[in-house]
Amino acid sequence: MKENVIDVLLYLFENYIDSEDSVKPDKDALELELEQIGFQEKEISKALDWLDSMTVLAGEQPSINASMRMFMPAELEKLDVQCRGYLLFLEQVGVLDTDTREIVIERVMALETDEIDLDQLKWVVLMVLFYQPGREVAYAWMEDLVFEDLEAVIH
Template identity: 75%
Template structure:
């Protein structure tokens, strides 16, 4: 099974999204569970580090007031036109603000993948919003978008 960091993150997010903070397992228990499910140790460590850095990013709000975002060459390589357009759309409808957009981009760049597709980007946005205090409405809106898209695929 060829799994990557985002697969581990999706598993954790889907498994523990509704779990109360005090009932969440510690990293050692998570590592054991993930290994039993079939994820590789290296991917597990990268995913847990990615999540640890997510909470650090959420605790450090950015001070950016740019009206236009210019993507770096690395970001252009990782995010295709569809993904970049989707980020712009999310900003325009108020799901993302400048700070959360930058956190999303930073977290995308921290993933161990050469390219990210739109569905993966949506999950990253959802995870970022989950960790942002005061962004509950945006999280709920994004959650509806992600799960509606999943239902459309199934039907």
């Protein structure tokens, strides 16, 4: 089974992070469960490190007042025009502010993939918003967008 860090993150998010269940498994139990499902140890470790970094970023709100975002060459390679346009859209409608946009871009760049598609970007945005204090309304709005898109694909 060839899985990547994004797949592990999606599994964790869908099954634990956004769960109403108050009982969360400890790290060792979680790693064991993920290995039993078929995720590779290396990818599990990277995903858990990615989430640990998210909690650090949530407490370190940068203050960016730039009116226009210029993407670095590596960001242009990883985020295609559709993804960059979607980030701009989310910023224009108020789901992302400049600070959360930068966290999303930083988290995307931390993923060890050459490219990220729009669906994966939406999940990263959702995960980032989940960890940002005071962004509950934006999270709920984004959650609706992600799950409406999923329902459209299923039907």
